[in-house]
Amino acid sequence: MKIARRFAWFLIAATLLVCLNAGFLAPAHYATQFREAPNAPPSRAHWLGTDALGRDLFSRTLYGTRVSLLLAPAAALLSTLLAGLIGGAAGYLGGIWERLAMAVTDLVLSLPWLFLLITVRALLPLDVSPMTSIAVTFLLLGCLGWAASARVLCAGARSLRQAEFVLQARVSGMHGFRLFAVHVLPNLKPVLYAQFWISVPVFILSEANLGVLGLGVAEPMPSWGGLMRELETMWSPMAEAWKLAPLLLLVMVVGSLQLLISREEIPV
Amino acid sequence: MSSVSSVVNNERFAGVNEMVRNVLRHALMIAATALLGGLLTATMVRFAPGFSVDERQLDSRLSPESMQALREARAAERNVVHFYASYLYHAAHGDLGVSRTLNRPVRELLAERWPATLRSAGLGLLLGWVMALTLAVSAAMLRRGTFDVFATLLAGAVLCIPSAVLALLSVFANGPAPLVVALIVFPRLYRYCRNLLAQSYNRPHLITAYAKGIGGPRIFCAHVLPLAGPQLLALAGVSVSMAFGAAIPVEAICGIPGIGQLAWQAALGRDLPLLLTLTVLVTLVTLFANLTSDVVAQVLAPRQG
Numbered sequence: 001m002k003i004a005r006r007f008a009w010f011l012i013a014a015t016l017l018v019c020l021n022a023g024f025l026a027p028a029h030y031a032t033q034f035r036e037a038p039n040a041p042p043s044r045a046h047w048l049g050t051d052a053l054g055r056d057l058f059s060r061t062l063y064g065t066r067v068s069l070l071l072a073p074a075a076a077l078l079s080t081l082l083a084g085l086i087g088g089a090a091g092y093l094g095g096i097w098e099r100l101a102m103a104v105t106d107l108v109l110s111l112p113w114l115f116l117l118i119t120v121r122a123l124l125p126l127d128v129s130p131m132t133s134i135a136v137t138f139l140l141l142g143c144l145g146w147a148a149s150a151r152v153l154c155a156g157a158r159s160l161r162q163a164e165f166v167l168q169a170r171v172s173g174m175h176g177f178r179l180f181a182v183h184v185l186p187n188l189k190p191v192l193y194a195q196f197w198i199s200v201p202v203f204i205l206s207e208a209n210l211g212v213l214g215l216g217v218a219e220p221m222p223s224w225g226g227l228m229r230e231l232e233t234m235w236s237p238m239a240e241a242w243k244l245a246p247l248l249l250l251v252m253v254v255g256s257l258q259l260l261i262s263r264e265e266i267p268v
Numbered sequence: 269m270s271s272v273s274s275v276v277n278n279e280r281f282a283g284v285n286e287m288v289r290n291v292l293r294h295a296l297m298i299a300a301t302a303l304l305g306g307l308l309t310a311t312m313v314r315f316a317p318g319f320s321v322d323e324r325q326l327d328s329r330l331s332p333e334s335m336q337a338l339r340e341a342r343a344a345e346r347n348v349v350h351f352y353a354s355y356l357y358h359a360a361h362g363d364l365g366v367s368r369t370l371n372r373p374v375r376e377l378l379a380e381r382w383p384a385t386l387r388s389a390g391l392g393l394l395l396g397w398v399m400a401l402t403l404a405v406s407a408a409m410l411r412r413g414t415f416d417v418f419a420t421l422l423a424g425a426v427l428c429i430p431s432a433v434l435a436l437l438s439v440f441a442n443g444p445a446p447l448v449v450a451l452i453v454f455p456r457l458y459r460y461c462r463n464l465l466a467q468s469y470n471r472p473h474l475i476t477a478y479a480k481g482i483g484g485p486r487i488f489c490a491h492v493l494p495l496a497g498p499q500l501l502a503l504a505g506v507s508v509s510m511a512f513g514a515a516i517p518v519e520a521i522c523g524i525p526g527i528g529q530l531a532w533q534a535a536l537g538r539d540l541p542l543l544l545t546l547t548v549l550v551t552l553v554t555l556f557a558n559l560t561s562d563v564v565a566q567v568l569a570p571r572q573g
Contacts, residue, residue, distance in 0.1 A: 103297075103300075106297065107297075107300070107301060107304065110297075110301065110509065110551055110554055110555050110558070111509075111547065111550075111551050111554075112509045112510075112512045112513035112550055112551070112554065113513050114431075114513040114514075114516045114517070115512065115513060115516065115531060115546070115547045115550055115551075116547065118516065118531060118532065118535040118543070119531075119535070119543050119544060119547045121535065122534070122535035122536075122538050122540065122543055123540060126536070126538065201428075205428075205430050205431075208430035208432070208433065209430045209431055209432045209517055212430065212432035212433060212436070212517065212521070213432060213516070213517060213520060213532060213535075214536060215535055215536070225430075228430065228432070228433055228436075231433065231436050232436060232521075234440070236440060237437065237440050247429070247433055250428070250430070251425070251428045251429060254427075254428040255424065255425070255428045258424055258427065258428065259424075
């Protein structure tokens with residue numbers, strides 16, 4: 001199991017390293033069109049062939065990986081912070097605040113995730129610039145994905161409320177936000193870290209789903225979701241297997257993340 | 269003897285009381301969702317970019333009177349409270365509005381599309397449960413590392429593929445839509461079922477039962493199922509929400525004219541009233557499923573005790 005985890009870390013680190021250096025490693029810019037070679041198979045010039053608009057798929061995969069792999073953790077960070085504030089404060093304050101926060105959390109959790117995502121995404125303009133669409137997509141994930149984590153953090157903060165060191169701090173005259181920020185929040189760190197790592201693969205997959213449905217990052221900016229949308233134009237997965245490269249990369253990264261966050265040990 | 273029966277009666281009364289309280293809590297939640305969802309619908313639709321613009325106003329052939337009529341119709345919708353009150357009033361009378369992109373009453377669209385979603389999501393959910401329970405029960409009963417690893421890896425691998433891509437791959441393989449919904453739901457159910465059953469099997473009294481030589485199926489039916497049953501029922505309620513979520517990519521990509529495809533079309537066309545009505549309705553269905561699973565779990569609980 002240790003070897004599997006090390007391998008997972010290596011895969012994630014290698015993917016990150018390669019995609020961060022996309023500017024040096026990619027043979028072309030993600031939007032450059034080779035109009036003489038649309039839908040070209042893999043060749044020495046285009047390692048993963050080209051798409052219907054003649055854009056180099058290898059370059060687009062590198063840039064798309066960078067978008068998905070950097071912004072999913074950013075969205076996870078935002079959602080974890082929101083969950084920490086909402087759930088942590090609710091658990092710390094208790095009483096009516098806790099009941100109110102948990103009622104809102106239950107309400108958000110009862111909405112099917114993809115329904116909620118596409119509904120709020122559709123409320124915002126769809127014909128925006130690629131950079132705005134990236135910000136909208138990942139801010140949306142960050143702002144909507146806090147509920148499940150907030151529930152866990154609320155339970156954590158509730159248990160801390162009666163902890164001896166918190167009572168001691170209270171007796172010493174520390175109250176309100178200072179007590180929350182100095183004693184409660186730092187003790188929720190392990191739960192916050194766990195919730196952060198759990199959110200990352202969820203957001204990567206959510207972006208991919210939104211992208212395939214045409215509600216994600218706008219063209220010509222590539223992302224894993226946008227790249228996988230091009231699978232719709234495939235004749236057959238066997239005949240054009242190279243077009244599955246972004247999917248394989250996504251499965252590899254998400255699988256590695258799942259392995260790293262899984263608490264149960266698989267006896268290998 | 270009479271004191272024993274009174275204690276039993278008191279316990280039953282307390283159980284019924286708790287069940288009623290639970291049902292009331294869920295009913296309150298459903299009512300709050302309907303009202304809050306409606307308010308959110310009205311507010312978000314009202315403040316969404318482009319709300320106050322009607323493209324018909326750009327038509328130079330329209331007379332000034334027609335223009336004025338269009339402006340007045342929009343002005344009435346600008347006040348959120350008025351808009352919400354009107355929405356609630358019409359919804360209470362079964363009028364869910366008119367879809368702007370499809371130009372048809374939402375009620376008509378729902379009546380047309382529900383059966384397809386119920387078929388694909390319902391069958392998919394059933395199949396997903398069969399797959400998850402078969403693997404989880406086998407892994408727990410066999411208590412063999414290799415089978416557990418195989419099942420966990422299988423579920424983990426499917427979990428890593430985006431739902432929309434699974435739907436796309438099924439189109440290439442001519443796979444049925446319920447199978448895709450099942451594949452989307454199965455790994456999430458399997459993980460929970462496996463952990464739950466593994467926890468139940470590790471209880472001391474079950475280890476004792478094994479040591480006494482009681483057969484696996486008997487242990488499962490008499491000891492494991494009563495322990496894990498209520499939580500599995502709670503998961504059944506939650507899984508309805510998963511199946512509806514899975515219906516969007518599956519129906520959109522496989523071309524099934526259901527609620528999921530309708531929601532996707534509404535999102536692409538920014539048909540906000542239709543999309544938000546759909547979301548509120550699906551949420552109500554999932555809350556109702558949670559209520560049902562909770563009541564069934566409560567009804568079964570005393571018998572298990």
